[in-house]
Amino acid sequence: MGKTKKITIQDVARHANVSVGTIDRVIHNRGKVSPAKREKVEEAIKELNFNPNLLARTLALGNRFTICALIPSTPYPGHYWSIPTQGIDVAAAQFNDYGIVVEYYYYDLFDETSFVKQAGNILNASPHGVIMAPLFLQESKTFTEKLKKKKIPYIFIDADLPGGNSLSYIGPDVKRSAFIAGKLLNSVLPENSEILIVNMVKGFENAAALRRIEDGFREYFQNKGLEKERPIQVLTISSTHKETVFRELTKFYIRNSSVKGVFVTNSKSFLVSEYHRQHELDIRVVGYDLVEDNAHHLKTGGIDFIISQGPFQQGKRAIQTLFDYFVFKKEPEKIQHVPLDIIIYENLDFYISFNRLFMNETKDTIT
Amino acid sequence: MGKTKKITIQDVARHANVSVGTIDRVIHNRGKVSPAKREKVEEAIKELNFNPNLLARTLALGNRFTICALIPSTPYPGHYWSIPTQGIDVAAAQFNDYGIVVEYYYYDLFDETSFVKQAGNILNASPHGVIMAPLFLQESKTFTEKLKKKKIPYIFIDADLPGGNSLSYIGPDVKRSAFIAGKLLNSVLPENSEILIVNMVKGFENAAALRRIEDGFREYFQNKGLEKERPIQVLTISSTHKETVFRELTKFYIRNSSVKGVFVTNSKSFLVSEYHRQHELDIRVVGYDLVEDNAHHLKTGGIDFIISQGPFQQGKRAIQTLFDYFVFKKEPEKIQHVPLDIIIYENLDFYISFNRLFMNETKDTIT
DNA sequence: AAAAAAAGTGTGTGCGCACACACTTTTATG
DNA sequence: CATAAAAGTGTGTGCGCACACACTTTTTTT
Numbered sequence: 001m002g003k004t005k006k007i008t009i010q011d012v013a014r015h016a017n018v019s020v021g022t023i024d025r026v027i028h029n030r031g032k033v034s035p036a037k038r039e040k041v042e043e044a045i046k047e048l049n050f051n052p053n054l055l056a057r058t059l060a061l062g063n064r065f066t067i068c069a070l071i072p073s074t075p076y077p078g079h080y081w082s083i084p085t086q087g088i089d090v091a092a093a094q095f096n097d098y099g100i101v102v103e104y105y106y107y108d109l110f111d112e113t114s115f116v117k118q119a120g121n122i123l124n125a126s127p128h129g130v131i132m133a134p135l136f137l138q139e140s141k142t143f144t145e146k147l148k149k150k151k152i153p154y155i156f157i158d159a160d161l162p163g164g165n166s167l168s169y170i171g172p173d174v175k176r177s178a179f180i181a182g183k184l185l186n187s188v189l190p191e192n193s194e195i196l197i198v199n200m201v202k203g204f205e206n207a208a209a210l211r212r213i214e215d216g217f218r219e220y221f222q223n224k225g226l227e228k229e230r231p232i233q234v235l236t237i238s239s240t241h242k243e244t245v246f247r248e249l250t251k252f253y254i255r256n257s258s259v260k261g262v263f264v265t266n267s268k269s270f271l272v273s274e275y276h277r278q279h280e281l282d283i284r285v286v287g288y289d290l291v292e293d294n295a296h297h298l299k300t301g302g303i304d305f306i307i308s309q310g311p312f313q314q315g316k317r318a319i320q321t322l323f324d325y326f327v328f329k330k331e332p333e334k335i336q337h338v339p340l341d342i343i344i345y346e347n348l349d350f351y352i353s354f355n356r357l358f359m360n361e362t363k364d365t366i367t
Numbered sequence: 368m369g370k371t372k373k374i375t376i377q378d379v380a381r382h383a384n385v386s387v388g389t390i391d392r393v394i395h396n397r398g399k400v401s402p403a404k405r406e407k408v409e410e411a412i413k414e415l416n417f418n419p420n421l422l423a424r425t426l427a428l429g430n431r432f433t434i435c436a437l438i439p440s441t442p443y444p445g446h447y448w449s450i451p452t453q454g455i456d457v458a459a460a461q462f463n464d465y466g467i468v469v470e471y472y473y474y475d476l477f478d479e480t481s482f483v484k485q486a487g488n489i490l491n492a493s494p495h496g497v498i499m500a501p502l503f504l505q506e507s508k509t510f511t512e513k514l515k516k517k518k519i520p521y522i523f524i525d526a527d528l529p530g531g532n533s534l535s536y537i538g539p540d541v542k543r544s545a546f547i548a549g550k551l552l553n554s555v556l557p558e559n560s561e562i563l564i565v566n567m568v569k570g571f572e573n574a575a576a577l578r579r580i581e582d583g584f585r586e587y588f589q590n591k592g593l594e595k596e597r598p599i600q601v602l603t604i605s606s607t608h609k610e611t612v613f614r615e616l617t618k619f620y621i622r623n624s625s626v627k628g629v630f631v632t633n634s635k636s637f638l639v640s641e642y643h644r645q646h647e648l649d650i651r652v653v654g655y656d657l658v659e660d661n662a663h664h665l666k667t668g669g670i671d672f673i674i675s676q677g678p679f680q681q682g683k684r685a686i687q688t689l690f691d692y693f694v695f696k697k698e699p700e701k702i703q704h705v706p707l708d709i710i711i712y713e714n715l716d717f718y719i720s721f722n723r724l725f726m727n728e729t730k731d732t733i734t
Numbered sequence: 735a736a737a738a739a740a741a742g743t744g745t746g747t748g749c750g751c752a753c754a755c756a757c758t759t760t761t762a763t764g
Numbered sequence: 765c766a767t768a769a770a771a772g773t774g775t776g777t778g779c780g781c782a783c784a785c786a787c788t789t790t791t792t793t794t
Contacts (some may be wrong), residue, residue: 007433019744024782032741055422055464056780059749064373097422097696173717176776180713187554313721339717343708346547350540354680386774391752399771416760423750426779 007050008141017046019275023344027052042311054327055097064099065326067092067319069121070132070143071157072114073106078292080267080311081109086156086355087315088131102319103127110202112136119143123150129322130154131315134161137208137247157314159209160335168332170317171311174209175216177340182220184305184342185261185286192229196252199236200245200266213265223355233259245271259283270294273302290343290351298345306348310338312355379414379495396420396673418485421465425675425694431466432693434459435489437482437499437510440522440674447634447678453722454682455498462690466638469686470494477569479503486510490517493597497521498682501528504575508723522688524681525703526576527672534697537684539676542583542708544655545632549587551654551672551709552628559596563619566585566603567612567633580632600626612638626650640669654714657710657718665712673715677705679722 009023016023018037018351025031026041033041043048068123074082085104092102103125105118115136123146130147133154134140144164147154153167160169172351185195197217199210214234221230233256249272253259261284266268274297277281287294290308297303317336324330343351376390383390392398393408411417416584430434441449452471458681459469470492477651487496490499490513497514501507501523507532511531515522522536527536552562564584566577581601588597600623604615614641620626628651630640643650648730654661664670684703691697710718 006429007781010780020781021783022742025743028782032743036741037742051427051463053424053464053780056749057782059420059422059426059751059779060375060781060783062749062782097420098419115495178714180711183711183713232763312722336721337717337719339708340713341706342545342714344550344709346543346550346709347709350704352554353708354677373750377750385773387751388753389772393774395752399773401772404772420750422751423779426749427753428780429749429752672782 005365006053007048008053009050010361012041012044012050014050015048015294016040036136047306050104053114058327062314064101065102065129065322066101066125066127066183067129067131067322068103068127069104070105070107070118070122070130072109072133072135075109080289080291082290083311084292084315087116087312087317088319089315091316091323095319097329098323100319100323100326101150107345112139114262115139116143119146123147126150126248128326129167131157131318131322133158134164135206137161140164151154153322153325154326155318157318158311162208165336168318168321168334168336170314170336171338172340173337175212175219177264177307177309178213178216179343180340181263181286181305181307184219184307185263186224186230188259188284189230189305193263194231194258195232196256196258196259197234198249198262198264198272199230199234200215200240200268201236202238210265217263226266238264240268240271242271245343246275246276248277253279253281258344262286264288267291267294269303269306273297273300277302290341290348297340298343298348301345304344306343308341308343308351310341313338322362368490374415375420375421376417379411379415379417382415383407421694423604425465429466431468432496432689433468433492433494434491434496434498434689435460435470435494436582437472437485437489439476439500439502442476447656447658450656450658450678453512453680454679454684455686456682457679458686458690462686464549465694467686467690467693467696470646472530472644476502479506482506483510484512488680490514493517495693496534496567497541498524498685498689499689500525501531502526502573504573507531507629509646520689522685522693525676525678526684533701535688535703537681537703538705539707540704542579542586542678544674545580545583545630545711546587547707548630548653548672548674549584549625551598551674552630552651553593554592555589555651555671556628557599562597562599562630563623563626564599564601565616565629565631566601566641567605567607567631567635568603569605575632577632584630603719607633607635607638609638609641613642616642620646620648634658634661635662636670636673640667642666644669644727657715658707662715665710668712671711673710675708675710675718677708680705 009020012317013020018041022033022037023041025033026163026252033352057328069088071084072081074085086194088102094098105122107118108114114248116139129151131309144154156164156166156169158171160171197214201210202286218232235248237245239245245334262272264285264287267287267289270293273285285303287303287307288307289311298306322333325332341351376387379481380387380390386407387437390408392611393405438451439448441517459467469496472489474485475481483506497519497523507528515532523533523536527538531627544712546631554656564581566579585599588594590620602615602619605610606612629639631652634656636652637660640652652670653673654670655671656678657673661670663675664672665690688699692699708718
């Protein structure tokens, strides 16, 4: 009872009256095998329900796969990009023994040249696969074309590059996420409230993505026939620094006092919330990404909703997708949209703890 | 560049001028090793950043761990319990080569005796670990006490057993989930609407859990001072069959026509939604669990919110927790609360697809 | 019909580690 | 000071698989 013995190629060999060499030839469809024996072996495999042991195979093959991760650096501990990085770390640790080696190539979120430089470094390293956040449109295109020439597969996370020929895109459906933001914000707004969309970007790189976010957001109100009742304005700030953001917000609010809801299109909604708090403004806020600062403002009520795009899962899934591609030659889905988690004060804790609890475990075992 | 060589105990042995046997003794802290060499070895391990290869270790040890899963059977394909089962399947496949063998012992959700019988079977099988959904209070207690005597660790999923001495509980914070249900339902209700809580249970087994759900739900309205404005009634139906549920709903609604919102405390909210549709009632519904039928009613608008308690993750995490416990002797957190996902029409698809996409991969590679 | 080529099959080694065992050196014991 | 006991150390085998290679049998070529 319950003695599910391990079936090995030895067992199959014995059962089919051949040697392990023949089993090997049949499994990998190589070398020469007489039709009679081939059939006998295939029969035996089915009968015994033989599954090759991946551990032994990996050990015997001894091959290594290097993956380069081209992602933004984490300027301070609670920063957004620390989360995908953790996801990558966890998966990397899990697959380390299978020969997966992950190397990070960090670039500066606000500096294209750092991106280009690191991209060059990756090309020199000639890894087996690449994970990247293609946040700079043109530079990313240049890079991926070179990767394609070298036949190095690459996966996009966080943002997609339309027509980028990636092995897979793992990230949010941004238009949909903005649509949800609209729905959520609308649900907490009194009648006849004006709405403000706050963008914080340095240049024009993300223009296309921002466009889709705005579209998605507006679409909700159009679908509900609320365009008139909820006028939407847009404020684009070319910085994420507190002082600049505050100054721009002031410049806006002193001219627009009837705004009752704000949608922040990046992970910095806590800045807006903090501004509201300091100036005693009762304005509802919806934003992205469950970073520590946002969690704090969710708790104090300054932020009403945070939409989280499974950043941890993005990193983890990216590694796993490449692993499956390397080891099992499994073609992944071209688009893997992550769940858009709706985070409120009441369910916040669980999202933070559930993955963190486990990370420690994994890390301990590796170190 | 990037030539991260695999460091083996051989490398360490050479570096420390000892044999692999000594390395082994140091790593496992067994046998006799002179202090001088021990230090040299430890030094070498650190210097080379040696990490034992889990694959090779597993292969050499060759031990097997059997895990029995005592969970409700899946009466029809889209049933709730098919999802945790899938999570278990995925993790089982992943750890299969590590010697983890999972055996299912299904019981009937509405039949205590089937639970007891399967529990007995598990005791006979004497597995290394158990995963169970302790849905029958008394029977579960009896069972876990026997497990404790046999020193077999067990993990609860889906529901906790207070003071049950489990290795870990992986599931929702039910009170909190109900609180969230209150918040969500309230957000879509007009002023002065009555609310109905619908329970569907056979006996009195789940009485304690139901109590906590009701408490959590009511707590929201109390905290907001809405007890008066939103009277809450409770309807408990002792069946999940459509006909019975419909009959009981009719009996209730013909006497209570001012109910505008319903909170269904199990995964069958689609039944209530269907009833509303057939009888053209404009009543809002909040329920649990993203089963297929609920997804469908979310899409048609008959259900407004579904709270999902990561059923897939529950199964997966349970296996992984036992694996870490067996292999790394890692004591898990006693309580691992899963995220309480708020599912609406707009983000439903991603929750369904994200895990499903990957399940196929894993299954293909194993079969 | 002999030689060469091809087809078919088995054996042996190593991947990195755990563990049993043999062996040598030191210490304790009478 | 001999001898038993303990401490300290190295070697060899196997886990399940991949792969190189040697070997035998059959088929093709001249």
